[in-house]
Amino acid sequence: MTRGSTVDFAARAHALDAADSLAPLRERFLPGPGVVAYLDGNSLGRPLAATAQRLERFVHEEWAGRLIRGWTDPLADGPWMEWPERVGDRIAAVALGAAAGQTVVADSTTVLLYKLARAAVDRDPQRHEIVLDSDNFPTDRYVLEGIAAERGATLRWIDPDPTAGVTAEQVAAAVGPRTAVVVLSHVAYRSGYLADAAAITAVAHDAGALVLWDLCHSAGSVELELDAWGVDLAVGCTYKYLGGGPGAPAFGYVRNGLQEQLRQPIQGWMGRRDPFTMGPGYLPAPGIRGLVSGTPPILGTVPLLASLDLLAEAGIAAVRAKSVALTAFALELVDAWLVPRGVALVSPRDPQWRGGHLTVRRAGFRELLDVLWERGVIPDYREPDGLRLGLAPLSTSFAEVHDGLVVLRDALD
Structure with a gap:
């Protein structure tokens, strides 16, 4: 069982990832060295491997190859x-x-x-x-x-x-x-x-x-x-x-x-x-x-x-469905682990009125940022005293949400 709860959230995260139809798409993103959980996808998305390849091809074939003619040539x-x-x-x-x-x-x-x-x-x-x-x-x-x-x-x-x-x-x-x-x-x-x-x-x-x-x-x-x-x-x-x-x-x-x-x-x-x-x-x-x-x-x-x-390829409907599931899972962890430690939720609980991120608040969160970053967890901070958990459906796993909030919970302790 996960410490501090009667629910095995780690097993839940694994099961949710196994059932996630978009899970194979995560492999197309470039990994971030030392990153345990990237929880700031609502500020800057992760890069795709295809992005690096496409940029290199563009520089060699279109920029160098066509030069000024690229403005008018019938390119791909x-x-x-x-x-x-x-x-x-x-x-x-x-x-x-x-x-x-x-x-x-x-x-x-x-x-x-x-x-x-x-x-x-x-x-x-x-x-x-x-x-x-x-x-x-x-x-x-x-x-x-x-x-x-x-x-x-x-x-x-x-x-x-x-x-x-x-x-x-x-x-x-x-x-x-x-x-x-x-x-x-x-x-x-x-x-x-x-x-x-x-x-x-x-x-x-x-x-x-x-x-x-x-x-x-x-x-x-x-x-x-x-x-x-x-x-x-x-x-x-x-x-x-x-x-x-x-x-x-x-x-x-x-x-x-x-x-x-x-x-x-x-x-x-x-x-x-x-x-x-x-x-x-x-x-x-x-x-x-x-x-x-x-x-x-x-x-x-x-x-x-x-x-x-x-x-x-993914389809925006599937992206939205996973976004709702990710924030719902994160909300469970917030209630189980963070609320008892004095953290308040400042986002809607009803998914009908909730976008792709959650914000939690507690005095002193700004001072925790360096600790979280050192431990490989990257959330976003917004005044006053707010941490935003930005969960990008195409690149974020349920296990990543779990592991990131474990680090946040332990940092609070």
């Missing part, structure tokens, strides 16, 4: 010039529940968030309020504060329960005839709360407002149906559950029917209708290409292609 993944839309469509199909022609890969999440939020604020001069929440990720709040100062807009703050997240009822109380856009995270970065995107989007639309969803902690972890939900705008990073690697480019989504109504503010040559004319004035490219500004981040996109292939 298309000419580099087409990658913003091609890779965007791939993300849309595999992870977003969105049709083609609505998603691009470009820039960082911060830049794309600015582009889309600013365009939404400028759409209707009679609407000058931005609805946001006080517990959203700092970048989202900072960008919106900057836009409000820049455009003379008013911020309307929602103060959610920090152990949960923003509800449709709270949004309904905040929106009105002056609301330009509602900007929220689909999965709260701190608590892991999974918002009701369909209901909140409908509430905003009833008030005549647009909705911009931050999908950084959603894409590749939970099932998304942007088209079915009627989502207007969305942004997300690709280095978490989508496995694009450190600093991988972000994606932006603008639904069909809205693309010609919005004009994003960073008018770069790659978003012009005919960029190589180098002509005077800015004529935005039609469709989603108009969201592009500068040269596409080709090299930074290569790892993402390998990870999207794996996600497509």
Whole structure:
């Protein structure tokens, strides 16, 4: 039996891994030397062996082999010039529940968030309020504060329960005839709360407002149906559950029917209708290409292609099912081992409202980080006193969750 419990959690973890249909995919990830448990997959995904191979092939065959011709040559993944839309469509199909022609890969999440939020604020001069929440990720709040100062807009703050997240009822109380856009995270970065995107989007639309969803902690972890939900705008990073690697480019989504109504503010040559004319004035490219500004981040996109292939093979429904099972197992261990040691859960217990990570809190957790890292356990820390357990379904095993929380339990003792 596992120490401190009448349940043999080690045997449970072994049985869960044996029954896991996605377990064989774990072998495709490169191991981390000395890592007992990587519990920060919601901040940076592990690399695939195929990523290293693909990068090497790209450097030798496409970069060295085609040089500047790669921008227009019909390569395996298309000419580099087409990658913003091609890779965007791939993300849309595999992870977003969105049709083609609505998603691009470009820039960082911060830049794309600015582009889309600013365009939404400028759409209707009679609407000058931005609805946001006080517990959203700092970048989202900072960008919106900057836009409000820049455009003379008013911020309307929602103060959610920090152990949960923003509800449709709270949004309904905040929106009105002056609301330009509602900007929220689909999965709260701190608590892991999974918002009701369909209901909140409908509430905003009833008030005549647009909705911009931050999908950084959603894409590749939970099932998304942007088209079915009627989502207007969305942004997300690709280095978490989508496995694009450190600093991988972000994606932006603008639904069909809205693309010609919005004009994003960073008018770069790659978003012009005919960029190589180098002509005077800015004529935005039609469709989603108009969201592009500068040269596409080709090299930074290569790892993402390998990870999207794996996600497509697994299927997002199976990924979500395993994510729920992983967090449920982790929750059992938290209740059995950590709660008796003064640790509090600050994430939803109901999997319907829980994304891909759990957050636990106890005073002094920051001081434990060095101890955990020395023992091969890598969680994520967030103020105040919170450890996030980010469990990536494609690369995390149940035994890894067990072994990591054993080390955390013993460190607390």
